Amino acid sequence: MPTEIVLPAVVAFGLLWLVPFVVDVGEYYLGLGTLALIFVIAGLGWNVLGGLVGQISFGHAVFFGTGAYITARAAGAGVPFAAALVMGAATAAVYGVLWGYPTLRLRGPYFAIATIGVGEATRIAMLNLESFTGGASGLQVHTGQTSAFGDYQLALLLAILAFVAHVVVQRSKFGVGLSAIRGDVDAASDVGVDPARYQVFALATSAALVALAGGWYARVQKFIEPNDVFGFELSVALILIPLIGGLGTLWGPVLGAFVYIVVQETLQANLSAALSLGIYGALVVTIILVEPLGLVGAGRRVRRAVRRR
Amino acid sequence: MDRALQLTASGLLLAGLYAMLAYGLALVYGVMKVVNLAHGGTIMLAAFFTWALWDGLGLYPLLGAVVAAPVFFVIGAALYLTLVRRMPMTGKGPSIESLLLLFGVWTIMRSIAYLIWGGDDHSITTATSQARVTLGSVSLPDTRLIAFAVGVLVTIGLATLVGRTRFGRAIRAAAQDPGACRLVGIDIERINAVTFGLAASLGAIGGGVAATIFAFNPEFGAVAMLKAFVIIVLGGMGSIAGVALGALVLALTESYATLFVESALTNMVGFVMLVAVLVLRPEGLLGKRAVR
Amino acid sequence: MPLLELEGVTRRFGGLVAVDDVSAVVEEGEIFGVIGPNGAGKTTLFSMIAGSLRPTAGKIRLEGHDLAGRPAHRVVRHGITRTHQVVKPFLNLTAAENVEVGLLFGNRRVDDRRGEAVALLERCGLGAVADRVPGELTLSQRKRLEIARALGTGPRVLLLDEVVAGLNPQESVGLVELIRELNREGVTILMIEHVMKAIMGLADRILVLDGGALLAQGTPRAVSRDPAVVEAYLGRRAAKALEDGGGRDA
Numbered sequence: 001m002p003t004e005i006v007l008p009a010v011v012a013f014g015l016l017w018l019v020p021f022v023v024d025v026g027e028y029y030l031g032l033g034t035l036a037l038i039f040v041i042a043g044l045g046w047n048v049l050g051g052l053v054g055q056i057s058f059g060h061a062v063f064f065g066t067g068a069y070i071t072a073r074a075a076g077a078g079v080p081f082a083a084a085l086v087m088g089a090a091t092a093a094v095y096g097v098l099w100g101y102p103t104l105r106l107r108g109p110y111f112a113i114a115t116i117g118v119g120e121a122t123r124i125a126m127l128n129l130e131s132f133t134g135g136a137s138g139l140q141v142h143t144g145q146t147s148a149f150g151d152y153q154l155a156l157l158l159a160i161l162a163f164v165a166h167v168v169v170q171r172s173k174f175g176v177g178l179s180a181i182r183g184d185v186d187a188a189s190d191v192g193v194d195p196a197r198y199q200v201f202a203l204a205t206s207a208a209l210v211a212l213a214g215g216w217y218a219r220v221q222k223f224i225e226p227n228d229v230f231g232f233e234l235s236v237a238l239i240l241i242p243l244i245g246g247l248g249t250l251w252g253p254v255l256g257a258f259v260y261i262v263v264q265e266t267l268q269a270n271l272s273a274a275l276s277l278g279i280y281g282a283l284v285v286t287i288i289l290v291e292p293l294g295l296v297g298a299g300r301r302v303r304r305a306v307r308r309r
Numbered sequence: 310m311d312r313a314l315q316l317t318a319s320g321l322l323l324a325g326l327y328a329m330l331a332y333g334l335a336l337v338y339g340v341m342k343v344v345n346l347a348h349g350g351t352i353m354l355a356a357f358f359t360w361a362l363w364d365g366l367g368l369y370p371l372l373g374a375v376v377a378a379p380v381f382f383v384i385g386a387a388l389y390l391t392l393v394r395r396m397p398m399t400g401k402g403p404s405i406e407s408l409l410l411l412f413g414v415w416t417i418m419r420s421i422a423y424l425i426w427g428g429d430d431h432s433i434t435t436a437t438s439q440a441r442v443t444l445g446s447v448s449l450p451d452t453r454l455i456a457f458a459v460g461v462l463v464t465i466g467l468a469t470l471v472g473r474t475r476f477g478r479a480i481r482a483a484a485q486d487p488g489a490c491r492l493v494g495i496d497i498e499r500i501n502a503v504t505f506g507l508a509a510s511l512g513a514i515g516g517g518v519a520a521t522i523f524a525f526n527p528e529f530g531a532v533a534m535l536k537a538f539v540i541i542v543l544g545g546m547g548s549i550a551g552v553a554l555g556a557l558v559l560a561l562t563e564s565y566a567t568l569f570v571e572s573a574l575t576n577m578v579g580f581v582m583l584v585a586v587l588v589l590r591p592e593g594l595l596g597k598r599a600v601r
Numbered sequence: 602m603p604l605l606e607l608e609g610v611t612r613r614f615g616g617l618v619a620v621d622d623v624s625a626v627v628e629e630g631e632i633f634g635v636i637g638p639n640g641a642g643k644t645t646l647f648s649m650i651a652g653s654l655r656p657t658a659g660k661i662r663l664e665g666h667d668l669a670g671r672p673a674h675r676v677v678r679h680g681i682t683r684t685h686q687v688v689k690p691f692l693n694l695t696a697a698e699n700v701e702v703g704l705l706f707g708n709r710r711v712d713d714r715r716g717e718a719v720a721l722l723e724r725c726g727l728g729a730v731a732d733r734v735p736g737e738l739t740l741s742q743r744k745r746l747e748i749a750r751a752l753g754t755g756p757r758v759l760l761l762d763e764v765v766a767g768l769n770p771q772e773s774v775g776l777v778e779l780i781r782e783l784n785r786e787g788v789t790i791l792m793i794e795h796v797m798k799a800i801m802g803l804a805d806r807i808l809v810l811d812g813g814a815l816l817a818q819g820t821p822r823a824v825s826r827d828p829a830v831v832e833a834y835l836g837r838r839a840a841k842a843l844e845d846g847g848g849r850d851a
Contacts, residue, residue, distance in 0.1 A: 041363060045834025056405050076617075100590040108405055109344040110587055113538050117583035120535060124577040180702045189561075189752050190651060190676040193707030218797055232531065236412075278420030285415030288406050289395055 005250070013160050013256070020152060030148045035222050035259040040211045041162040043253030044242035045209030048169055050239065051248030052183035053202050055104065056112045059119025060210050060238045063092040065126060067211025068218040069133060073140040073221075081143060085215040093204040093210030096114060100203035104196065108183065112280040116232075123230040138225030141218045151220050156214060159254075162209050165251055169205060178202055182248075201225035210238065240280060243287060246296030255295050311446040312568075316495065318443045320564030321557070322453040325460025326522070328556035329515035330533050331540040332467055333508030335552045338541065340484045340504045343403050346411040348537065349530025350418030351509050355364065355516030356382055356525045357422055360431050374517025378510040385509025386502045388414065392504065394498065415530070422527035432524040456518045463514060472508075479502055532576070534589050539583040602665055604789055605650075605681075605758055610659035610669070612645050621643040621813040622659070625762070627758070632780070634804030636797065642813040643793045644686060647760050650681040652676035663758070665807070678708045678827045680757035683707040684764060686793075690735035696722055696746050697731040703753025718753065725749040726780060741772040752783070759783070761792040765799055773813040777803055802824065842850070 020030060046060050067088035070130040074084035103114045126133045133139060169175050177198045185195050218224050228234065237260065242248075245256025256300075267276035291297045311590040330376025337345045358380065368376070392414065430532060432512035440451040469475040483490050483500045490497055519525070519533065539559050559579055566578045605627040611661050612620040627633045630741040632713035635643050648654035650661055652673035661819055663679050670711045675681075691699050704711050711717045722731050745766050751759055761780065766819040767772040777799055784790050796798035799808065801821045809816040815828045824830055 002403050003534070037543050054405055056408060083649065099584070103584065106587055109338075109408060112405070112408055113344065113542065114584050114587045115540065116535060117580040117587075120585070121580035123581070124574060128571065129575050174556065176702060176705055179693060180691055180706075183693045183699075184671075184689040186653065187685070187689040187691065187703070187750075189673040190677065190689075191703040191750060192674050192685055192708075193702070194672070194674045236416075239409065239412075247406070260364065272424070274423030276420075277423065278417050281413045281416030281418075281420060284416065285408055286412040288413065291395060292406050 001167060001171075007159075008251075009163065010012055013156065013163075016156055017153070020149060026147045032265060033222065034148070034152045034216075034263060036258050037152070037159045038217050039219070039237070039260060040159045040254050040259035041155075041215035041216070042092045042210045042238055043245070043257045044068050044159075044162045044166045044239045045206045047168060047206075047242045047248065047253045048200050048209065049199075049206040051242055051252070052140070052170060052175060052182065053295045054248075055107075055199065055203075056239070057111055057115040057206075058235050058239070059115035059117075060124070060206070060230075061208040061230050062119055062122040062194075063096065063210035063223075063235040064214035064217070064234055064238070065122070066092040066095055066207075067214030068224045068229040069139070069209075069214075071215030072139060072218040072224060080218065085212060085289040088229060089211040090243070091209040092207040092214075096168075096203045096207030097200055100200050101196070104199040104203060112132055115235075119230070119232060119235050121230070124225060126226040126230050135227045136227065136307065137294075138228075138275045139222055141222050143219050143222070146219065148174065148269070151216075155216055155220075158212055162212065163250075165209065166253075169202075170250065174198065174201065195267065215235070228280065240284070243284065245295050246294035249293065249296040252294055252296050258296070316564045316567065317449045317561065318449060319453065320561040322457040323564065324451060324553075324560035325457035325464075326453075326515065326519060326559040326561050327509065327536060327540055328553050329460045329463050329518065331537040331544075331552050331556060332388040332418045332463070333510075333515075334534070334537045335544065335549075336480075336504055336508045338482050339548075341403070341487075341501055343396070343411070344408055345505075345508065347388070347414040347418060348508070348512055349534030350382060351385070351413040351512040351530070352516035352519065352533045353422060353525065353527060354418055355513035356520035356529060357426055357431065358513070359517035359520045360433055360525075361426075363433055363435075365389075369519045370435065370517065373457070374459070374514050374520075377513040377517045379467070381513035382510040383505040384506075386506035386510070389502045389505035394501070395510070397451035400575045419527045419530070426527070428526055430524040430526050431520075433521050435521075436519070450522075452521045456522060457534065459518050460516065463511065464553055467511070471519060471549060475505070491596050492526070536579055539586075542583055546568050603627060604664060606660075606662040606665075607646075607650070608660040608662070610646065610649060611657050612642075612654065613650060613657045618738075618813050620649070620656075620810075623808075623810070624815075625808050625815070625818060626789060627789060629757075629789055630784070630787065631805045632792065632799040632803055634782050634807040635791060635793045635810065636795070636800060636807060637816070640812075641810040643810055646764055647683055647791070647793060650676075651760055653683075655837055657758035658830070664703075665679045671842055677706070677754050677756075678841060679707060680755065681760070681841070682707075682751045682754050682756045682758075684744070684751055684762055686762040686766065688740075688742055688743045689746050690742075690746055692735050695732050696738070696749075697726055699746060699750045700753045703750045706832075707754025708720075708754035709753075721749045721752050722746075724752070726775070741768050742754075742777070744768070744776065746823070747777070748783075753790075755768035756788060756813060758789045760792065761790060763793050764796055766795055773799060 008149045020024065042064060047183050050056050056268060071084045071088035074087050079087065095276065099118050102110060106114055127135060175187065177193040180193050181195050181198060189195050214229060241256035241260050242253045244259050245254065246252030287294055334345055334348045337343050355377045358377050362368040362376060363370045370388065384478050391408065396410055397404045411581055427516040441448050442451060442454060471480065478502050480497055481499055482495060487497050536559060537594055540552055540555035543558050544555030562582065563578055566575045603626040607623055607625045609624045610620060623646060636644065637643050645654065649656045654673060655670045659669060663681060666679065668676055668679060668821050681779045691757050696720045697715065700721050701714045704714045704717055713804055719728065719731050725748055727742060727745055727749060730738060730742060735746060738746060765776055768776065780790060781803065785831065792800065804821055806819060806820050807824045808818045809824060817824050
């Protein structure tokens, strides 16, 4: 792994690890940090498909929800938590392959629309599968003894894992194939890339990462319900995060997740939820029109401007 | 038998409304290959607009929907001229990021509705809201009959506009080959702005009429738009006849589905159909397979 | 054994027969031209050979191996690749990276991919723009980039779909020269061409399609004297050219 990735990563994740040792941040902010890390993982996961392949999914909450519920149910049945997480990720990957194989042949808006269909159909099904999900009244998650501090540090570990996975995907032959598919799917197959296989692999990877985030979310929230973890709002959040940070970039989802949580908290605490919705909308419009690569793109611009001086 | 007849009749009536909700989406996609994710926002805002006219001024809701049409025409055209026009494009049409732009607009629209009207369910109930017409074993609410009638009128009006007028010829040409249109001096920017406006006013009529039947809140547009997606995908993304057929298929399927699944699951039927049609017949029910 | 052999290749779209029972033989080292009016099925034929379209019937053999119906990414491994009439560069990658994709996924093993990519770009006259993205290149450069990327896969047979279309005469001459050189270096070339003059001087043999069916096959001289071709193809083309003032290819 090249230094230009390793160095900032060590600094960033090192700081995130150190902060709660040095400063007494309190349980509330620690919980917020954990939530941000969960969104880092999910955002990186979404980015593997949405950013690297360019297939925009409006339905990734299905993986978050799958991860949350499978992990919670398995842990509740006495499976060790780490194994429960893996089960959640594996189930999500399988589910992704099942609907991804037929739908990933679709391109651009057609795929995006199909994901809305998959997402909503899944949510409604889960809402009605009361014996498994608890329906609209949700499910209490039994995880045994946990601490806010430990949950934060372990979330950080998972986030680092997701980050490394993203880097590995991006820089491997697999990643080159994905960016060729993003460039032009016909041309990609003309030079030897198998678009069907590559895209399905990307979706499975993406699903597994998002499901890990969902599993950890179930653990720290202690309560999950289908309209939340399978909801359209969550699917939208999973798009907003990489979009704010920078679609298809490595640092985009990381930055985006923290910005998202900070904005979410400050806006909702001080302004109405309605207004914060409007601000997100305005943010999306501005990013697309002004800097489609989000914060990372803006950062690159600043760096170029400074260098030119 | 009676049950089947009743379900067929109510499905048919629903199709008229569904078609109205979908025309705008199909029109914008057909002419400029843009998937307008803000369409649901338009439908929802028009429902509130109609409600506000009825609640504040006592205006008959159907008239409210008629007033909404020109107002939303202006909003739609303005939206095109200020934002959509500047959308990032690739050689093959609008880039995938453009989806997100209109999604952002939809988010802003929901925020506006929450700020003005709050998140509670609203509904329009007039003296005739509960009235029904009974024909033999079939009983139908007046509001739905009216919605169907409006849907038929809108369909005829739109078909005439697109099929028989100069503007219609221009948008059909623009849908075929924008480049060639520019060459022969057709002002594509104007066509697009008018198309966007027209699409918004169609959505507004649909939204206004829908408000007389269903309760609604700022999230109302999501369901309406998803249904509209199902319809235009069924109809092959673009023709008026296709949309009408798609609306009929969706409405009847939903109607009959109540026989077999719990009512909570009938909405799922549409989404499953959406994915199935996209995968199995992406060219729509009427479409021909593309020749390359 | 001929390098490439088509036997009764047919493709239907619904009721329409786009390519109708076409048989042909391409020898190693040839430049083989495919001509015909618009809608004659030329590109459809290419798509079937390259694997992006499945034939409804027929065989496509490379050195005796039937490749018909194999997907494009498999066909590449056997040494057949194509370029597109409307170029399809990876817009998100630089010229060198475009070629590197071909090197990575084709049927060559290359250690220094970057070096080999730049060498191939230089070979195609693009050495100066290796680090530019396709959006910054001229049409002529993008056509050359598409050839360089295809060469990266190490093809034995290169299918060129109207490479000189849209180029000015000077650019065309340069590109035709490049094709001739590549052919001399051992790449068998199949090319669709609309510009009759370009192909008559370049091709060893020509296949004429009309309405999806094979109309004539042979040396340029023989084909251009074939009465069926003169009547059905050249006659109609000439008439059509007068009618729409040169004609634009769709």
